[in-house]
Amino acid sequence: MRIKVINPNTTQSMTDKIGACARAAARPGTEVIAVSPAMGPVSIESHYDEALATPGLLAEIAAGEAAGVDAYLIACFGDPGLKAARELARGPVLGIAEAAMHAASFIGSRFTVVTTLARTMGQAHHLAEAYGMARFCARVRACELPVLELEDPRSNARARIVDECRRALDEDGCDVLVLGCAGMADLCRSLSEELGVPVIDGVSAGVTLLESLVSLGLKTSKRGELAHPLPKPMTGLMQPFALGSGAR
Structure with a gap:
């Protein structure tokens, strides 16, 4: 099982610490991939920070989907972008x-x-x-x-x-x-x-809860609210986030 732990801020030392804690909690055989987005704030301490952290977070979810990741943990206590991440992901997504x-x-x-x-x-x-x-x-x-x-x-x-x-x-x-x-x-x-x-x-708790959900064979429901986002053009800085017509 592969769990991607995403620290939505861009401070690598914090991501390294979060990853170590997640691996310590994980079962033998669970691969924990801890990452920060390529763009965003160095810390998240406001609604403004959360909003600007979300595009980078979603890019990491999309990359995880392409790589076949089983589940995701959003490692920020505001749980930024949680529902949007669930729309993109096949497997379960939890916030800490x-x-x-x-x-x-x-x-x-x-x-x-x-x-x-x-x-x-x-x-x-x-x-x-x-x-x-x-x-x-x-x-x-x-x-x-x-x-x-x-x-x-x-x-x-x-x-x-x-x-x-x-x-x-x-x-x-x-x-x-x-x-x-x-x-x-x-x-x-x-x-x-x-x-x-x-x-x-929430890092340790989130990893262990995700392991249980994946072991039960549960995925994010794609019926209704958390269905994959509809493909549509994006403009300006958001152009790279446009979803193609082949979206699930």
């Missing part, structure tokens, strides 16, 4: 927020999301509502930590995340913590051991 929230609901009664910047908290709330997870989501918290500081060994990023996690456990009535950024994926196990509660990152 979707995967993490559902996994958290299986093992606890209430979860808190600990994310990076406060400006992204609204998106996490919107996703919890869209995925039917709002009743499980006790709170969304932010560390006021820019995404790229997670890649800086001189930053005190881990300490700030731990502090916010402790506040969540003390104040929110939660019994599970969800890490709200793919760049935090490498902290999951150590935080769980330190804090004494399940800590979920």
